[in-house]
Amino acid sequence: MSGQAAPGELVAQPAEQQGGVLVKLIIFALALGGVPISAYFLSRDYLWEGNANFAAITAIVSANLVLVAYIIESIREESRTRAQEKQQQPAESKKDR
Template sequence: MSGQAAPGKLIAQQAEQQGGVLAKLVIFALALGFVPISSYFLSRDYLWAGNTIYAAITAIISANLVLVAYIIESVREESRLRAREKQQQPAESKKDR
């Protein structure tokens, strides 16, 4: 009976992980669209006093920061998944080798 339950648990865990990944992707995609545009207009009006070149540079930097944050979060997620898989695997004995 437990042999039949194991694949079901594995499928449920994978679906849960993929849902979290999809949510993060949507959040970062929205941030990648919203953050640079808003930083351009806000920095142009309030920080750089109408200078569009400095405002564009600010928008480029903010877009790159969002991309770097996404990469860092992806690497952290991957390391968490690997650590979780290591904890779930039973220890290998000399007899099993």
């Protein structure tokens, strides 16, 4: 399981790190619910002058942008976590091998 997260590894994470992940998940979940709906109505009324088809396309694009932003943020967070783990591990010397 070198590349996958095991349940034991998730429990071993610090509590403040788990809380940060939960907050980000909640923020992105709310954004995924609110951004497309507001994009639909705002673009229908102010951008496309009542054209519901273009407003729906705008909502779809905005939902995909939120999903892509979540994926990018999760990749960046994983990179930061791995960098912190490497800093915490002592350097292996030739004697230890």
